[in-house]
Ligand SMILES: *[C@@H]1O[C@H](CO)[C@@H](O)[C@H](O)[C@H]1NC(C)=O
């Protein structure tokens with residue numbers, strides 16, 4: 001007859017716990033939080049300079065409250081934004097309520113990475129093209145909302161965006177005619 005062995009069964013219990021929780025966290029990886037329906041911008045709204053997208057009437061847009069896990073090589077998509085007064089970033093930056101010159105390396109991060117302002121005014125290192133640049137996080141690229149006046153009738157941000165000033169694109173040595181969309185990696189600096 002097999003004797004009940006508390007130590008072994010406890011160990012087995014722990015192993016099972018660890019295995020299921022790692023499988024669980026894998027399955028938990030960032031999923032959409034909802035969808036919103038696009039509305040056409042009123043005349044004169046939604047500035048399409050610098051390739052900004054405008055919401056399309058009745059098109060459905062996916063929203064996210066999370067972003068992919070951050071590592072030392074977090075994959076992301078780099079976009080172009082102006083953080084200057086009158087630029088396509090809208091109002092002043094969320095982190096410091098200030099505008100920032102396009103000649104300073106600053107970025108906005110998708111909601112999940114912005115992480116309730118926890119990266120505000122911290123630096124990240126952005127790498128692409130065999131080059132890297134340190135940029136300061138000053139704003140959020142809202143993945144949870146969009147297609148309204150507050151967001152200049154632009155769609156919600158995807159959850160993997162580093163939205164960067166001109167200075168970042170210059171520092172990465174990207175030719176100007178290719179500014180706007182680039183696969184990059186980033187990490188906390
Ligand atoms: C477009 O980008 C350029 C270069 O960053 C900037 O000077 C200009 O203000 C931007 N336009 C808008 C509407 O944001």
Ligand SMILES: *[C@@H]1O[C@H](CO)[C@@H](O)[C@H](O)[C@H]1NC(C)=O
Nearest residue numbers: 121122123124134135136189
């Ligand atoms: C971020 O980088 C800038 C420019 O390199 C530097 O002046 C600033 O002190 C850095 N900020 C932090 C929080 O490390």
